[in-house]
Amino acid sequence: MSSLETIQVFQSLNSSPHTRLEQSASLGDGVVAALWSNRHDAQDYHAPSHHTLSCYIAGGFETYRRDQPGRKGAPDKLCVLPAGHQSSWVINGDIRLAHLYISPEQLALNCVTLLDREPREMMLQENTFIDDPAQAERFHRLIGMNWTEPGERLQTSSLAHELLDHMTLNQVGLRDGLRLKGGLAPHLRRQLMEFIELNLAEPLSLGQLAGICALSEYHFARMFRESFGLPPHQYLLARRMNRARELLRRTRKAFGEIALECGFASASHFSNRFRQVMGATAGEYRLAFET
Structure with a gap:
């Protein structure tokens, strides 16, 4: 991702009058981080070209997906939103959340290096309101750093890779009913x-x-x-x-x-x-x- 203009989830939030961007930074290797505050909002994501990993930092108790109204958010809850997914969200009350936007190319490289599998065999599994204390702790460390300071930003890059690697190992699975054609043996x-x-x-x-x-x-x-x-x-x-x-x-x-x-x-x-x-x-x- 060469520009924030190409990140649809970022642009959707940034265009809302209810949302405030606290900070954002490109961390290299196709990964961008953003920290948001939001209040009384609604968001619709239509087949973004990137993957999104989010963590609720504070609030979110009355936030839910329209197709899952009985499930509500809370601090330290995580969501995995793959490229190409569709989701609609209702934000009641206040929420503070951190996002990682991940290019498909970087996830593909992770599939090769971590899973030793062809990326076309694999698919990031969509999931809402995950409990994962280790990932939540990484997000809290991430937002505690100064992203505009080069030295600290490089440490955030390392944390971002830890988050991405953990997500790859835990949320990437085989595509159902896949019949591979072409490609290298x-x-x-x-x-x-x-x-x-x-x-x-x-x-x-x-x-x-x-x-x-x-x-x-x-x-x-x-x-x-x-x-x-x-x-x-x-x-x-x-x-x-x-x-x-x-x-x-x-x-x-x-x-x-x-x-x-x-x-x-x-x-x-x-x-x-x-x-x-x-x-x-x-x-x-x-x-x-x-x-």
């Missing part, structure tokens, strides 16, 4: 993942990856996206960024050395890409994790 997908992880420092080409599967570049790119939920270059960049973050947290290696280990031509190229993805410099990221 599971053994080819595993072979590609292993090859990419072992060669993140190398200047990998589309033809090189396609050759592993004995496919043309055109057919490989299409089938890769069907299997992984994102194009090869985005998957490769995400894996390189993950490796870079790990090296920044756990080692004192120079940025130039990290750049080469993660497949970037120079420290400046690495620094520019890191800032684009994470919203802060590699130095700020490392500093945030120093004790």
Whole structure:
């Protein structure tokens, strides 16, 4: 998600005269956070293109979905709203709630890395008013940070990934009645993942990856996206960024050395890409994790 204008749930809330946006920030990796206050409102969400994970921070005792009028919200209740869902809400009284907006591409990557499954096999399960103390505690830590401070925002990014990983492991399930067509065979997908992880420092080409599967570049790119939920270059960049973050947290290696280990031509190229993805410099990221 490159802009708040593309996040329909955010825009729906932001356009209401009853709602106040306390803060929002892009946390990198296709994740955006927002903190809202609302009072005596009604909201309708029509097939948003992103996933939403929400937590009631305060109030919400008389908030309910129109199709579930007997179930009411409360502090620390969580809701999982997948992309493409439909829901209508009535907010009676006051409520304060935190949202994470998650791109389908990031959830697809999580399905690959955490579940070792093709994203098209998986589906985020819609759920309302979940009791999950660990997730609620993460949300409370998240909103206690200053999202405009680069160092703290990077820590919020780590918390956001914890929230997303927990959601992926607990709310993602197999699609009912799915009959897979096209895409890469599971053994080819595993072979590609292993090859990419072992060669993140190398200047990998589309033809090189396609050759592993004995496919043309055109057919490989299409089938890769069907299997992984994102194009090869985005998957490769995400894996390189993950490796870079790990090296920044756990080692004192120079940025130039990290750049080469993660497949970037120079420290400046690495620094520019890191800032684009994470919203802060590699130095700020490392500093945030120093004790």
